[in-house]
Amino acid sequence: MSAPAAPADTPHALEQASIAAIRTLAIDAVETANSGHPGMPMGCAPMAYVLFREVLRHDPADPSWPGRDRFVLSAGHGSMLLYAALHLTGYERPTLEDLRAFRQWGSVTAGHPEAELLAGVETTTGPLGQGFANGVGMALAAERLSAELDPDNLGIVPQRVYAIVSDGDLMEGVSAEAAALAGHLRLGRLTYLFDDNRITIDGSTDKTVSEDVLARFDAYGWHTERVADGNDLAAIRSAIAAADADPRPSLIAVRTTIAYGAPTRAGTAASHGAPLGADEVEGTKAAYGWDHPPFHVPSEVADHLDARERGAQLRAEWQERLRGYREAQPELAAEFDRRVVRGELPDDWTEVLPVCGDNAATRKHSGTVINAVAPTLPELFGGSADLAASNLTDVVGGGDFTAEDRLGRNLRFGIREHAMASVANGMALHGGLLPYVASFLVFTDYLRPALRLASLLEQRVVYVMTHDSIGLGEDGPTHQPVEHLASLRAVPGLTVWRPADGREVVVAWRAAIEHQGPSVLALTRQGVPDLGERDAAEISRGGYVLHDVPAGGDGAATGAAAEGALPEVVLIGTGSEVQLCMQAAELLASEGVAARVVSMPCVELFLAQDVAYRRSVLPDGCRARVAVEAAVSFGWERIVGDAGVVVGMDRFGASGPSARVLAEFGFTVDAVADAARQTLGTAGS
Ligand SMILES: Cc1ncc(C[n+]2csc(CCOP(=O)(O)OP(=O)(O)O)c2C)c(N)n1
Ligand SMILES: [Mg+2]
DSSP states (O other): OOOOOOOTTSOHHHHHHHHHHHHHHHHHHHHHHTOSOOHHHHHHHHHHHHIIIIIOOOOTTOTTOTTSOEEEESSGGGHHHHHHHHHHHTOSSSOHHHHHTTTOTTOSSOSSOOTTTSTTOOSOOOSTTHHHHHHHHHHHHHHHHHHHHOTTOOSOSOOOEEEEEEHHHHHSHHHHHHHHHHHHTTOTTEEEEEEEOOEETTEEGGGTOOSOHHHHHHHTTOEEEEESOTTOHHHHHHHHHHHHHSSSOEEEEEEOOTTTTOTTTTTSGGGTSSOOOHHHHHHHHHHHTOOOOTTOOOHHHHHHHOOHHHHHHHHHHHHHHHHHHHHHOHHHHHHHIIIIISOOOOTTGGGGOOOOOSSEEHHHHHHHHHHHHTTTOTTEEEEESSOHHHHTOOOTTOOBOOSSOTTOSEEEOOSOHHHHHHHHHHHHHHSSOEEEEEEEGGGGGGTHHHHHHHHHTTOOOEEEEEOOSGGGOTTOTTTOOSSHHHHHHTSTTOEEEOOSSHHHHHHHHHHHHHOSSOEEEEEOSSEEOOOOOOOHHHHTTSOEEEEOOOTTSGGGGGSTGGGTSOOSEEEEEOGGGHHHHHHHHHHHHHTTOOEEEEEOSOHHHHHTSOHHHHHHHSOTTOOOEEEEOSSOOTTTHHHHOTTOEEEOOSSOOOOSOHHHHHHHTTOSHHHHHHHHHHHHHHHHO
C-alpha cells in the first residue's frame, strides 16, 4: 500500500493557507446562503486537509472506482466541509458555482450531503449516528468481499473507511450499537475521527455527557487515540497512522474548537447552525490572515490541494493489481466484475426459485426461498437481530460471519435493530452485497430511521419482518403490530409485501431482490393454506383476482355475473386474511351473492399499475368492496372507496392463543361476509 504523501516538504504557510481555504469556503457559502453550519467545518478543516490530501485513497477524476477508500461525514450538518474538500481536491462537482448555490433549490450542494446528488458523497447523512453505522456496514462489506473474492489479499476491495463523527453522532444509540458490533467483529478497516469540540446545539456537552467516551470505545474493543489540539497536523497524521496499523476499529478523539478563529463565536454553540454575520466573518478572516474576496482560492492552494495526480496514481496501482488478480483468479474476478463493478444479478438466477405450494407459515416459505437462492446469490448476506430461529433467516449450514471467519454466511447482529438496518445500508452502498435483515414486524419501530434512509438512498435492502399481526397470539399487544403496515406503506419508495401463501412469498422475494430500493416482507408466524397454482406475473402486479365470479356459472343466478362476470362485491385481503376472503366468498355464493376475491400482497405496486389494469381488478361498476387486514384500517379507504367497508382493528391487540385473538377481534369468515352484506346495502342504496 502506498504511504501517505510526505508532508515534510510542504511549507507551513501553504498548509495553513490550504486549511484556511477550506474554512473560508464554508464560511462564505453559509453567509451567501444565509443558512447552514459554519462551526463544524471551521473546527474540522485540519482533519479534512490531512484526510483528503494525504490519507484517503480517492481519485477526484473517478469518484466511484471500486477500490477507493470510503469517507463518511457522519455529522452531515457540516456538509460544507465535505463540499469544500471535494471542490478543492479537484472533483468535477461541486464547482465554485455549486458552492455559491449551497442549500439552494436544485443544487448538488444540498443542506446535508446527499449521495444521490453528488459523486464523492458516499452516503446521505444528517440524522446523527446513521453515518457512523453506515461506515461500519461499508467496512463489513469490504471485509466480507475481501475474504470471498480476494482471498490472497491483493488489495482489490477498499482498504479503509474513514469518518468524521461528532458529539451528537456518539450520543445517539445507533452509534453505540454499531460500535459494539464493529468491535466484536473486529472490523479493523475503520478509522473514525471524533470532532471532540464539546459543543452541541444547546451548549456545552457538560450538560449532557458524563462518560469517558474513549473508555467506552475501549470497552467495545476499539483502539482509541487522543489528539490534544485539532490544529496539530503532525499529531493528526500520527494518530491516523497508528489507527490504520491497528487490527481493531479505531476512534481518534480530536480536540477541536467549533468555529475556530471566530472572535466571539469560537467555542460557542452560537456558531453551530447560523451564519457568522459580516463583522464576525471579517474578524475570523483577519485571524486566519486571509485577505481574499469571498470564494477566492489562491492558485498555490488550488495546486497544493489538487489530488488528481495522486488519485490517478492510486487508481492506476489498483488497476495494476486488478490485472494481476484477473489473471491469477479469473473465476473470482468474473464474480467481482458481476457483483461489484456491474452490480448485476447472475443470468437466470430466478431458475433456482422454489415452488412453495404447501400449507405453512409465510415466514417458513421465506426461509425456503433464502436457502434455495443462497448458493446462486452469494451476495445475499445478512441475518437477524437475535431472532434467526423465529425469522427463519439462516442459510442452513452456512456458518456464522465472525471475527475469525469472514466466510460465514450468517450475520448475527445481536439485539441491535437500529444498527442492523443502518449497517445494511452501508453494505448496500458499498456494493457487491445484497443485504437482508430481520426481526419481528413490530420492531420496525426500532430501525425506522435507517429504513427511511434506505428508501431515500434507493438502496436494495430486504427486511424480513415476521410475526406480522395479532395472529402471532400469546406474546400480546407489545409484540402484535397493528399500525406498522400502514405506516410503512406511507414511506415513499418503500415496497411493502404481505404475501398470503408460499407462492406469493416467492414472488415477493424475487421482487425484493430485483427492486432497486428497500422492501419489507411482512410474514406470518402462523400457518396459512396454499391458495393454489397461479401466474407469478399476476402476483407481481401487487394485486390481482384470486377467485372470480364464474362466468355464467354459479353466480349467474345473481344476474350480475351473466353480464360478463361483474362481481356484486369484491373482497380484498392481504396475507393471512386472504383465506378468510376465500371462505367468505364461498359462503356468499351459497347465498347467491357473486363475490370476487382480490389478493393484494403489495398495495403500492398495485396502485402503480395502469388504470386499465386496476379497473380490471376493481371494476368501476362494483362499488361494494371489503378490505380485510388484521391491522389498522388506515389507508384502505383508498382501495375500498366511500361505499366500502374495512375489516381491520383500530386498537391494540391482546394476549391469547392466535385463533382466539383473531376471532375476538373480528377476523372471521362470518365477519367478512357480514361486511360484504353491509357494503352491498350501502353500495346499492
Ligand atoms: C437524530 C438527530 N437528532 C437531532 C438532530 C439535530 N441536530 C443537528 S446537529 C445536532 C447536534 C450538534 O452537536 P454536534 O453533533 O456535536 O455537532 P457540532 O455542533 O459540534 O457541529 C443536532 C441535535 C439531527 N441532525 N439528528
Ligand atoms: Mg460538537
